[in-house]
Each structure stands twice: as structure tokens, then as C-alpha cells.
Amino acid sequence: MLTLAIPATASTPAIAADWAAGLLTMSGDSYPENSFELFQPVIDWVDAYLGDSDRPLTLSLSLLYLNTSSIRAMMDILDLLQGAHDAGRRVRVEWLYDPDNERVAELAAEFREDYSFPFDILARA
Amino acid sequence: MNGDDGLETRVEALLAAPAHDAAALHVALAALYARYRDLAAQIERVTRIADRYQGAERERGRSYAVRYEKQLRQIEKIMRISDRYQSMLRDLNDRLHWLSLRDVVTGLPNRRHMLGRLDDAVADAKEGGAPLALAIADVDHFKRINDGFGHDTGDKALAALGHALCGLLPDGDAARWGGEEFLLLFPAHDLAAARRRLDALRAALPGAMAPLWPDGVPTLTLSCGLTAWRGDDDALSALLSRADEALYVAKRGGRDRLVVAD
Structure with missing residues (x-):
């Protein structure tokens, strides 16, 4: 049972992974100088979680800005979820955004269009 | 094989x-x-x-x-x-x-914005030789509004004043200078023209503020110090000092008036 808790910095999001709850959350901006260093543990966590049991996984995102390499890493994570979904696993993404910034919702929709698992884009109350 | x-x-x-x-x-x-x-x-x-x-x-x-x-x-x-x-x-x-560059209460340009605008205006005056005047206006007894009706009402009064100045002067020529002080710029105005303009503005102010003026609050008046650019050797800091001193004289002289720095 692995727990991941990466605190936010000025250029990286807060990342928390709860194995027991099957919940991975990321919130904030993401423009690290080395996105591999930041996201590889997250990708490893998702890989391990999906490989370990058949429990559902929710990816909860409150991300505002992502630089190019973070977008790439995010796609790698979403690809893992798609693979699990194709194999019959229950996975879902919820992307929360501030209704004052509709463009975040549009960007989340750009990510969503390649995937067939449940992917909700929700305005934060 | x-x-x-x-x-x-x-x-x-x-x-x-x-x-x-x-x-x-x-x-x-x-x-x-x-x-x-x-x-x-x-x-x-x-x-x-x-x-x-x-x-x-x-x-x-x-x-x-x-x-x-x-x-x-x-x-x-x-x-x-x-x-x-x-x-x-x-x-x-x-x-x-x-x-x-904006003041959040009044919606007017803030001091930083106006300082940039003043630099440009003085440079334009030096280059083109056109006259230039400016005034610093201070709300009379503003503390009474804040103390008597609360800071929320004080902010509403400032917003009403900002709205009025916006309507009475070209965009960008009025700015919140700080507290209850406003800077009014009169490009291409000599002292006499700026004075006429400022007198008209002060007269029109109550009507222009009325739509946003908070209920039950006595209307405000302004004390103003006005000065004009005096040519190439007249620095912006000197212009501002003269306007400030004239404003001080207006305040000491009983408020609700315009004093011109000669």
C-alpha cells in the first residue's frame, strides 16, 4: 500500500495518492523544469495500483496551467487509465475548474476527447 | 557438397x-x-x-x-x-x-498608471510645445463619511466619484492618486482653460455622482490645487509639488474651492 504526497511548489502541483481510497489528486500549476522527475513516481504509482488489484481508480484534477512536458506526462497517465478501462477496470477522471476561468474547462475537454472512460469536467461550486 | x-x-x-x-x-x-x-x-x-x-x-x-x-x-x-x-x-x-494599473475601488487608473501618463504628457509637451495643466483634488471631510457611515459607504462614495470623473474627463485623464486624492490631467490646456474646465467639472460633480451616490450621505465637495507646465525646465516633480501646495492652501482656506498655483 503506497501513499504519495508531493507538496505543491510555485511551479508544481500538489499531488496526493491514496491507495486505500483509490484516489489520485493533483491541484495547482505544473511547469516544472524536469517533469519526468515529478511525474515518474505518479506514473509508477498508477501502474502499481492498476496492476495490484481490480479496485476502481479516480483521478481528481484541479489543474490550471500545464507546460508542454506536463501535458505529455498527463497523457501518459491518461493512457494508462485507458488501458485499464479497455481491460474492464473501473476508472474515471474528474477535472474541477473555477467557473470564472472557462478556458480551463475547454482545455480539459481537449484532453478528454481521446479517451472513452468516464471523464467529467465540473465547475467548482 | x-x-x-x-x-x-x-x-x-x-x-x-x-x-x-x-x-x-x-x-x-x-x-x-x-x-x-x-x-x-x-x-x-x-x-x-x-x-x-x-x-x-x-x-x-x-x-x-x-x-x-x-x-x-x-x-x-x-x-x-x-x-x-x-x-x-x-x-x-x-x-x-x-x-x-487600475484602482479597485473607483475603477480609475491608479497612481502607477498616472505616473507613466504624466511622464508621457510632459515629454509630449516638451516636444510639441503644447500647454499642459494638472490638478490634485482632495475630497473634503472624507473621514466624516468613513466614520459616520462606515468604510463600505466610504468606498461607495469614492466609486461614485470615480464614475463621475470618468464621465466628465477623457478616459485616462483622471486617476486615484491615493486615499481620497485624485489627480486630474488637462493635456493641451493652459492654466486659464484648465481652470474653466475644472470649475465646470466641480459644478457638474453632484449630478454626475448621483446615480451611484450612497443613500443618506451628504454629497461631497472637492478642494483642488491647479498648476500648469512652465516650459522645458519645469520638472514633473515640481509640477506635482506646486499642485500639492495649492491644494494645501485650498484646504486651509476653508475647502470646497480651487486654488491656482501661479
Whole structure:
């Protein structure tokens, strides 16, 4: 049972992974100088979680800005979820955004269009 | 299997001999036939293996092409999303820039914005020789509004004043200078023209503020210090000091008045 808790910095999001709850959350901006260093543990966590049991996984995102390499890493994570979904696993993404910034919702929709698992884009109350 | 054992030469010699040794020729031809059959089998085997390799290469080629296509699509998508993020950032920066130059209570340009505008206005006056005047206006007894009705009402009164100044002067010529002080710029106005303009403005103020003026609050008046640019040696700091001193005189003289720094 692995727990991941990466605190936010000025250029990286807060990342928390709860194995027991099957919940991975990321919130904030993401423009690290080395996105591999930041996201590889997250990708490893998702890989391990999906490989370990058949429990559902929710990816909860409150991300505002992502630089190019973070977008790439995010796609790698979403690809893992798609693979699990194709194999019959229950996975879902919820992307929360501030209704004052509709463009975040549009960007989340750009990510969503390649995937067939449940992917909700929700305005934060 | 060795092609250098002279079998072919022997067969040729037997065939060329005037009297055929039929038995020897038969044995030699049978050996030659066996050799060619083995060679054919070997070639067939090599061809089969080569075909298999080619098939695998084709498969691999196809799989590379599919992966390449997929990666190309992914890169295009990453670029598209990234470009949209860049444009979002650019817009947010523009908005931040705009906000950094605005006063949040009155909606007027703030002091930072007006300082830039004043530098430009003085530079324009130096270059073009056109007159320039400015005034500092201070709300009379503003503390009474804040203390008597609360800071919320004080902010509403300032917002009403900001709204009025916006309507009475060209965009960008009035700014919140600080507290309850406002800077009013009169480009291309000499002292007399600016004075007429400022008198008219002060007279029009109650009506212009009325739509946003908070209920039950006595209307406000302004004390103003006005000055004009005096030519190339007149620095902006000197202009501002004269306006400030004239404002001080207006305050001391009983408020609700305009004092001109001669």
C-alpha cells in the first residue's frame, strides 16, 4: 500500500495518492523544469495500483496551467487509465475548474476527447 | 557438397569421348543430378528463410509506421493544447497588467498608471510645445463619511466619484492618486482653460455622482490645487509639488474651492 504526497511548489502541483481510497489528486500549476522527475513516481504509482488489484481508480484534477512536458506526462497517465478501462477496470477522471476561468474547462475537454472512460469536467461550486 | 571435385569435367569428358562408356556416364550423371537436387533444396530453404525474414521486416515496418503515426498525432495534440495554454497565460497576463494599473475601488487608473501618463504628457509637451495643466483634488471631510457611515459607504462614495470623473474627463485623464486624492490631467490646456474646465467639472460633480451616490450621505465637495507646465525646465516633480501646495492652501482656506498655483 503506497501513499504519495508531493507538496505543491510555485511551479508544481500538489499531488496526493491514496491507495486505500483509490484516489489520485493533483491541484495547482505544473511547469516544472524536469517533469519526468515529478511525474515518474505518479506514473509508477498508477501502474502499481492498476496492476495490484481490480479496485476502481479516480483521478481528481484541479489543474490550471500545464507546460508542454506536463501535458505529455498527463497523457501518459491518461493512457494508462485507458488501458485499464479497455481491460474492464473501473476508472474515471474528474477535472474541477473555477467557473470564472472557462478556458480551463475547454482545455480539459481537449484532453478528454481521446479517451472513452468516464471523464467529467465540473465547475467548482 | 563440393563443386570442385571434377564431377562436371568428368561428365563433359565422358560425353565428348567418341565411344561412350554408357555405364560410367550413367553413374556420373546420377551423381550430378543428386548434387543439383541438393543444391536446389538448399536454395529453396535459403529462400524460405529469407522470405520469413522479409515478412518479419514488413510486419516490423508496419508496426513502426503505426507507432510513428500515433506519436505524431500525440505530438500534434500536445502542441495544440500547449498553444492554448500559452494563449490563456497571455490573456491572464494582459488582465493582470490591466489590473495592476487600475484602482479597485473607483475603477480609475491608479497612481502607477498616472505616473507613466504624466511622464508621457510632459515629454509630449516638451516636444510639441503644447500647454499642459494638472490638478490634485482632495475630497473634503472624507473621514466624516468613513466614520459616520462606515468604510463600505466610504468606498461607495469614492466609486461614485470615480464614475463621475470618468464621465466628465477623457478616459485616462483622471486617476486615484491615493486615499481620497485624485489627480486630474488637462493635456493641451493652459492654466486659464484648465481652470474653466475644472470649475465646470466641480459644478457638474453632484449630478454626475448621483446615480451611484450612497443613500443618506451628504454629497461631497472637492478642494483642488491647479498648476500648469512652465516650459522645458519645469520638472514633473515640481509640477506635482506646486499642485500639492495649492491644494494645501485650498484646504486651509476653508475647502470646497480651487486654488491656482501661479
